[in-house]
Amino acid sequence: MKNKIIYLFTLISSIGFAQDSISDVLKKFNSESIPYISVQELAMPKTDAILLDARELNEFEVSHLKNGIHVGYDDFKIATITETLKDKTAKIVVYCSLGIRSETIAEQLKKEGYTNVFNLFGGIFEWKNNNFKVYNAKGETENVHAYSKTWGKWLLKGNKIYD
Secondary structure, three states: HHHHHHHHHHHHHHHHOOOOOHHHHHHOOOOOOOOOEOOOHOOOOOOOOOOEEEOHHHHHHHOEOOEEEEEEOOOHHHHHHHHHHOOOOOOOOEEEOOOOOHHHHHHHHHHHHOOEEEEEOOOHHHHOOOOOOOOEEEEEEEEEEEEEEEHHOOOOOEEEEEE
């Protein structure tokens, strides 16, 4: 009987700590006001997009998508984008670690009149988890800034870097 109680307690306790999927996390934190683009679709050769990295500079310096442009999050300035990206119909994909901060930045772009803006589903973590390459100033790297221990659990491949 005691073993059954322990088993039942363990089962009930583990339900509360069950690991959500990336999809569950995004549903919890995002409003889905910006359409997602999958990493597979973005990786297709025919997909031509401007890539904006909505992570902080220290994260970007560890790794980013090829041709990614650092725009940051905490100090993001929409004026910087409007000064450099004049074509408001250009395809823009915003990404961060998972796709939460990038939604906020993408919403600002949309409010400013950009009409073809997407949020990378699962961010750079999902990109790396699907074996796509990431880069730093020296070239290709296996390192990915994992943001924090809490959020880093979603990065399944590559070397997790924390600072």
